[in-house]
Amino acid sequence: MADRSPLTYTFYIAAPPEKVWEGFTSQDSNRVIFMGAELKADLKPGGEIAWLGPGKDGKIIPYVYGKVLRSDPPKVLQYTFATSQSERHSRATVELTPETEATKVVVTHDEWEEDDPNYGFCGDGWPRILSRLKTLLETGKTFKPH
Numbered sequence: 001m002a003d004r005s006p007l008t009y010t011f012y013i014a015a016p017p018e019k020v021w022e023g024f025t026s027q028d029s030n031r032v033i034f035m036g037a038e039l040k041a042d043l044k045p046g047g048e049i050a051w052l053g054p055g056k057d058g059k060i061i062p063y064v065y066g067k068v069l070r071s072d073p074p075k076v077l078q079y080t081f082a083t084s085q086s087e088r089h090s091r092a093t094v095e096l097t098p099e100t101e102a103t104k105v106v107v108t109h110d111e112w113e114e115d116d117p118n119y120g121f122c123g124d125g126w127p128r129i130l131s132r133l134k135t136l137l138e139t140g141k142t143f144k145p146h
Helices: 015-026 027-033 118-141
Strands: 006-014 040-043 048-054 058-070 077-084 085-097 103-110
Touching: 006 118, 015 027, 015 077, 015 085, 015 103, 015 118, 027 040, 027 118, 058 085, 058 103, 085 118, 103 118
Parallel strands: none
Antiparallel strands: 006 103, 040 048, 048 058, 058 077, 077 085, 085 103
């Protein structure tokens, strides 16, 4: 089975890399951009990363989970990616590069299995997440995702 093409998104956020890194990794900002989901992360290689929230029965479940592959604050965060709907693993890489008055953010989500149902979900989700993060960091507030 052939792999699917990587999903790649580039955004520019008017904030220094340290603030953008914090936006990706702090519990407070994740609660805002992921509509209340709790980020639990051990941001070192081999550490676990998960966004948790209530399932249909009210019990806390991991919406997204994986293992940290690389963490180099405030430059690179890379982790495996799976959801409670599909245990197939892909890989997400967030790269931050300082610009004159902004940070260039490149997200590459790759290593997809051909039949991974998360591909479409992430194709729609990443632009929404990055837009919400950009708005939050630049204005202090954000918008509902749908």
